[in-house]
Amino acid sequence: MLILGVESATAQVGCAVGGHEGVLASTHSARGKRHAESLAPQIEFTLSQARVDISEISVVAVDVGPGLFTGLRVGISTAMATAFGLGVPMIGVSSLDLVAFPLRHTRRLIAATIDARRGEVFTAFYRQVPGGLQRVTEPHVVTPDDLYGELQAASTETIVVGDGALRYREKFSSITKVEVADESLAYPSANSLVALAHARALREDFVQPAQIQPLYLRRPDAEVNWQTRPER
Amino acid sequence: MTDMMNPAPAGQTILGIETSCDETAASVVVDGRTILSSVVSSQVDLHARFGGVVPEIASRAHTDLITPVIAQSLVEAGREGRELTAVAATYGPGLVGSLLVGVSAAKALALTWGVPFIGVNHLEGHLYAGLLEEPDLEFPLVVLLVSGGHTMLVEMQGHGEYRLLGQTVDDAAGEAFDKVARYLDLGYPGGPVIDRLATQGDPTSIDFPRPMINDGYEFSFSGLKTAVINHVRKNPDVSAEDVAASFQAAVVDVLLAKTVRAAEEVGATAICLAGGVAANSELRERTLDISMTSGIRAFVPSRSMCTDNAAMIATAAWWRLQSDGPSAMDLGAHPNLKLPWLESA
Ligand SMILES: [Zn+2]
Numbered sequence: 001m002l003i004l005g006v007e008s009a010t011a012q013v014g015c016a017v018g019g020h021e022g023v024l025a026s027t028h029s030a031r032g033k034r035h036a037e038s039l040a041p042q043i044e045f046t047l048s049q050a051r052v053d054i055s056e057i058s059v060v061a062v063d064v065g066p067g068l069f070t071g072l073r074v075g076i077s078t079a080m081a082t083a084f085g086l087g088v089p090m091i092g093v094s095s096l097d098l099v100a101f102p103l104r105h106t107r108r109l110i111a112a113t114i115d116a117r118r119g120e121v122f123t124a125f126y127r128q129v130p131g132g133l134q135r136v137t138e139p140h141v142v143t144p145d146d147l148y149g150e151l152q153a154a155s156t157e158t159i160v161v162g163d164g165a166l167r168y169r170e171k172f173s174s175i176t177k178v179e180v181a182d183e184s185l186a187y188p189s190a191n192s193l194v195a196l197a198h199a200r201a202l203r204e205d206f207v208q209p210a211q212i213q214p215l216y217l218r219r220p221d222a223e224v225n226w227q228t229r230p231e232r
Numbered sequence: 233m234t235d236m237m238n239p240a241p242a243g244q245t246i247l248g249i250e251t252s253c254d255e256t257a258a259s260v261v262v263d264g265r266t267i268l269s270s271v272v273s274s275q276v277d278l279h280a281r282f283g284g285v286v287p288e289i290a291s292r293a294h295t296d297l298i299t300p301v302i303a304q305s306l307v308e309a310g311r312e313g314r315e316l317t318a319v320a321a322t323y324g325p326g327l328v329g330s331l332l333v334g335v336s337a338a339k340a341l342a343l344t345w346g347v348p349f350i351g352v353n354h355l356e357g358h359l360y361a362g363l364l365e366e367p368d369l370e371f372p373l374v375v376l377l378v379s380g381g382h383t384m385l386v387e388m389q390g391h392g393e394y395r396l397l398g399q400t401v402d403d404a405a406g407e408a409f410d411k412v413a414r415y416l417d418l419g420y421p422g423g424p425v426i427d428r429l430a431t432q433g434d435p436t437s438i439d440f441p442r443p444m445i446n447d448g449y450e451f452s453f454s455g456l457k458t459a460v461i462n463h464v465r466k467n468p469d470v471s472a473e474d475v476a477a478s479f480q481a482a483v484v485d486v487l488l489a490k491t492v493r494a495a496e497e498v499g500a501t502a503i504c505l506a507g508g509v510a511a512n513s514e515l516r517e518r519t520l521d522i523s524m525t526s527g528i529r530a531f532v533p534s535r536s537m538c539t540d541n542a543a544m545i546a547t548a549a550w551w552r553l554q555s556d557g558p559s560a561m562d563l564g565a566h567p568n569l570k571l572p573w574l575e576s577a
Contacts, residue, residue, distance in 0.1 A: 033562065033564075034564060036332045036335060036336055036564045036565060037562045037563070037564040038562065039336070039339075040336075040339040040340065040343055040349075040561045040562070041561050041562050043340075043343060044343060044561065054343060054344055054346075069288065069291070069329070070291070070328070070329050070332060073291060073292075073294075073295050073329065073332060073333055073336075074332050074333075074336045076295060077295060077298060077332070077333045077334075077336035077337045077340070078336045078337070078339070078340045079340070080298070080299050080337070080340075081298070081299070081302070081336070081337035081338075081340035081341050081344070082340040082341075082343070082344050084299050084302065084303065084341075085313050085340065085341045085343075085344030085345055086344050209299045210299045210300050210303075214292075214295060216292070220286060220288035220289050220292065221288065222282055222286040222288065222289060223289070226281070226282065
C-alpha cells in the first residue's frame, strides 16, 4: 500500500509518499511560489524521487484544515482530483492532529495551534494514550487571550506547538508550566500525514473523494455579517 | 494554429473545467466541435440573498461540487479519464479562490492520467462558444462579448488573433442589469428578471439615453443606470415593466449599433454574440434581425453556450493545444488575465 499525502493548510505546502516502510520521499516549502503553482510540480518531483509511478498510489491523504482557506482548498482540490482520477479512496486528517503528532512521545498536555490570522488561532488539546495521541478538546478558533486563559486553567505541564503558538510565543511562554515548541515543528508536515494516514488505512478508515469536508471553523464573512445586520 | 501540412490528429478529446465565478462546470469535447457532455452546476441560489457573488461562498461551493461535476461529465460522455487527450481549466480572469479550485483539480487529473494540462483564458472560451456551435463562421469575425464582468467588442482575425475594438469605460452590461434590478427591488441576478418583465412592458414608453451610441467602440452604462434610477425616483408610480423594457431597449440599441458599425468598418462578414448577457431575449432577437436587414451574417449561440460553461473552455483549449502546446504544471490562477491582443491597426 502506497499513500500520497498532500498538505497545504498553512504558509507551508508539501507532499510525501510512503507506506509500510515509512516515508519514501517528501518535499516541503514555506516560501517562494504560491501553493497552487508549486503543489503539482512537487507531487511529480516527490514521486520521481521515490521511484513511484502515480498509478501505484492506493490511497490519497489530505490535510483538511483548519488553516488558511485558499491554501487549504488548493490542497483539497488537488488531492480529491488525484484520488478521483486514480479511482482510490481518501483519508482526511486535521492540521491540528498533524501539528501535535511529532510530540506524541511527551507526557505533557499538547496544545496544537494554527495561525488563523486576524488576531485568532485555531487550536485543540491532545494527550498521550497507549498507541498514540488522543484529542481532548474539539478544534476551535480562539483569541490568543482566550487560549492564554485555557492554558492557565489547565494548570499542568503543557507544550504549545504550531505557527499559532509561534506568533504569540511571548504571551504563552510567560505562563508557568507552559513551553512553546520551536520553529522546526511549526507547520503540519506531509510526513506526519502519511504516517497518521497509514495507521488509519490499515483499519480501512477511508472516505470517497466527494466526501472530503474541509474543516473551516469559520463561516464566510458575508454570512456572519448577514446574520448580524441590525434590521434583522 | 493548425498547420495544413501537419493537421491535428483526429479525435482529440479534451475535458474542460470552468470555475471562474459562480458556476462549477465540466465538459468533454472532441476536436473543439463535438460536445459529448456539458455539465453546469449553478450556485446562483447561494448568492442571491447577498445580491451578488460572494467570493468565499463561491470558493467553498466549487470545492464541494468539483468532483461530482467532473465525474458526471465523464459518465455522460462515456469516457474514461485515461482515454482523454488533455485536461483544461480556466486560469483567469475571475475570482482567484474559485479559479484555484479548477486549476488545481485539472493539473492533478492531468498528472494522474499522464496527459497534458492546458490553462485557458475564460474570455477566449467565450469567444470560441460561437465557433463551437457554428464552425463555418468566417474570419474576420466581430464578437460582442457581454457578461456580468465584461463588455467588449472583439475582432477575431483568426484563431488566437484578437483585436480589441472597444470595451466599457465603467459598468459591464450585466452589471447595469444587476444594479437596475436591485434598485427596482427585483432581486438577483438582474438579467433574467428584467428580460422577463420587459416582455410585458413598452420599450418606447421612456426615452432613456443611449450613451455614446454614435462615437467609437467604447461603452458606458453608468449614466444610463443613473437615468433609470432618477426616472423612477421622480415617477414612483411608473410601471416596472415599462422601465425594464425601456432600459433594456436602450442597452440593446447601444450594443448593436456599435457591433454593426464595427463589422462594417473592419469588413467582417459575420457577427456573433457571447457571454451571459447574450442570453437576453431582446438582444438575441434584434441580433438575428440584423441578418435580415443587412448583408452581415449574425450568429446567436444557444443560451447555455452564452452563459458560463466548460464546453467553450474545452474548445478554446483544443485550439490552444494546436498553437501553443500544453501549459506548464506550475501555472497558477491569474484573476486579471487579459486576452493576448494584437496591436491596434
Ligand atoms: Zn463568463
